[in-house]
Amino acid sequence: MNNDKSGFFLVREEILPEAIKKTIRVKEMLKRGDARTINEAVEKMELSRSAYYKYKDYVFPFYEASQNKIVTLTLLLEHKKGVLSSVLNTISADSGSVMTINQGIPLQGVANATVSIETANLSVDLEALLDKLRMVDGVKRLEVLGQS
Template sequence: MTSQKAVFYLVREEILPEAIKKTIKVKELLKRGEVKTINEAVERMELSRSAYYKYKDYVFPFYEASQEKIVTLALLLEHKQGVLSHVLNTIASDHGSVLTINQGIPLQGVANATVSIETADLDVDLEALLDKLRMIEGVKRLEILGQA
């Protein structure tokens, strides 16, 4: 018997078929407790039960795939006092564990930084944390470099 290793792709939502998008939304309704049964969730999303069962074990929001992982972020920060500190405090306030920090010398008023965080104990999903970090004054750019 041969076992195949699962292959994963990161795909933008807008190219997914409606049935897959609705399956993800059904799973979110159930996870948040907004509905009590799968029947109620699929009816609300106007999705057939068979489509839900066909895709449910194969589609996940990005943040779910990132739980209990190490994520490395690349940031472009304004050279102003406290910007990196605010980034680190925001990660810590949501119980992200900072593993490494590297910051380059500021050039032309900005500095590149990379921060690796462990996401196992995050209080929020990764996307919510990234949104918070992007909103910090002085964060010019934020990208995910990789995951382990």
């Protein structure tokens, strides 16, 4: 394994060490204005300043990491009229820009589709858009394939 490159990983919050979770919350408090200073925020979160400074430049919520990016989604869609159109309309309604669409031939009543979305002008955060897409009638599965 090449250790010269650093990469990004999606990790479920529940397995993160407490100091990293608290660092994320401190950053959110500062962003929302719930604390005026870093000192005030770390005290509220019962986090040491040194832990905050150690992690602050390396942790951020998924939606923040996906801003101004191209995100590629893979979807499993029911083979019925209008499902892909509803997905695309949902993306468009939140000002997402569809870059590419690739849909496979339907087999056994479902079709795989891959959609790449430019997120620069999204009117909602990416997680909210993904939740909306999962609620579209006919979307059986949705996963983030990657981002660039």
